[in-house]
Amino acid sequence: MCLVLGLGLIGGAVAGAVINHGPRAARPVADGSPEAFAKARNVWRDTPVDQLFPPTVEEKGGGPGGADRSWTRIGVATPSGCAGAFDPLLQRVITPVGCVRLLRATYVDSTSSTVTTVGLLVxxxxxxxxxxxxxxxxxxxxxxxxxxxxxxxxxxxxxxxxFGDRQRGSWDVQVAADLPFVVYAVSGFADGRTVSAPLPAAKADAAGATSASAQAGLGYDATGLASAVDDRLHAAVAAQLHPTTTPAGPEKH
Structure with a gap:
């Protein structure tokens, strides 16, 4: 896997990540200068794959009804460009910010019933x-x-x-304002069933939502994994831009 991922995404493996998300406060890391953006943009080359996409992720109270949730990584894609990675209209929306590299990994939940692809667009x-x-x-x-x-x-x-386009049940896209990144996750059922009306994570997680996607916790999968990767990305960028105040790990809320 490390050979496939290339130089920079090697070594320094981390056993997993435990995240407890509450309200997400503003976390300015870069000062907005081209120099800071250039350094942040290279973080993916210098950060081990297991740090950005941990082999296991656990979220306390991160499921329906406050249940704990956990996911296991089942595959990491080769770093690539963005062609074919987004629906055409989404591709058009993100075109103004460009695409340097796209990193992606897919996870399965602890019951092996849902799968989620999480992506990091540089x-x-x-x-x-x-x-x-x-x-x-x-x-x-x-x-x-x-x-x-x-x-x-x-x-x-x-x-x-x-896990294809017709199996998508929920999704979450997080666009950074202070860094050159877009983090996202899209979730579906592991049995390959199609979903006729996917719901954004915020609606799938809403109280009283009764669709199959909502009841299966697909919105929680999408938000939990996107937020976990986003936290670890911010920690890695902070360590690179502010080495004298290197954080011990991903931010906890």
């Missing part, structure tokens, strides 16, 4: 472009649109062997 955009995309994403509620979905990564011979 953009070419500087602070003004990222801030504009972040504001547009929020103001236009683009995260609620079912025609703006990231695409999953299937791995033959695993629980995600049948």
């Amino acid at each position: 953009t070419a955009g500087e602070a003004p472009a990222m801030n504009a995309l972040n504001q547009r994403w929020t103001a236009e509620h683009l995260g609620d649109r079912a025609d703006l979905l990231p695409r999953p990564v299937a791995f033959p011979g695993t629980a995600a062997a049948s």
Whole structure:
């Protein structure tokens, strides 16, 4: 796996990650300068794959009804460009910030019933472009649109062997305003069933939601894994930009 991922995504393995998410406060890491963005943009080369995409992720109270949730990584895709990784309209939305590299991994939950692909898009955009995309994403509620979905990564011979576009049940896209990154996750059922009306994580997690995606906790899968990777990404960037105040691990809320 390390050979496939290339130089920089090697060594320094971490056994797993335990995240407890509450309200996510603003966490400015970079000062918005081109120099800071350039350093942050190279973090993926210098950070071990197991640090960005831990082999296991646990979230206390991160499931329906406050149940604990855990996921196991079943595959890591080769770092790539962005062609074919997003629905066409989503590809158009993110085009202004560019695509330097796309990193992706797929996880299965502890019951082997749901699968989730989490992605880290390293953009070419500087602070003004990222801030504009972040504001547009929020103001236009683009995260609620079912025609703006990231695409999953299937791995033959695993629980995600049948994980394709028609199996997408929920998703979460997190656009950074202060860093050149977009983190996302898209979830579905491990048995390959199709979902006719996928729900954004915020709606799938809402109290009283009765769809199969909501009851299966697909929104919790998407948000939990996207947020876990985003936390670890911020920790890695902080360690690179501020080495004298290196954090011990991902931020906990």
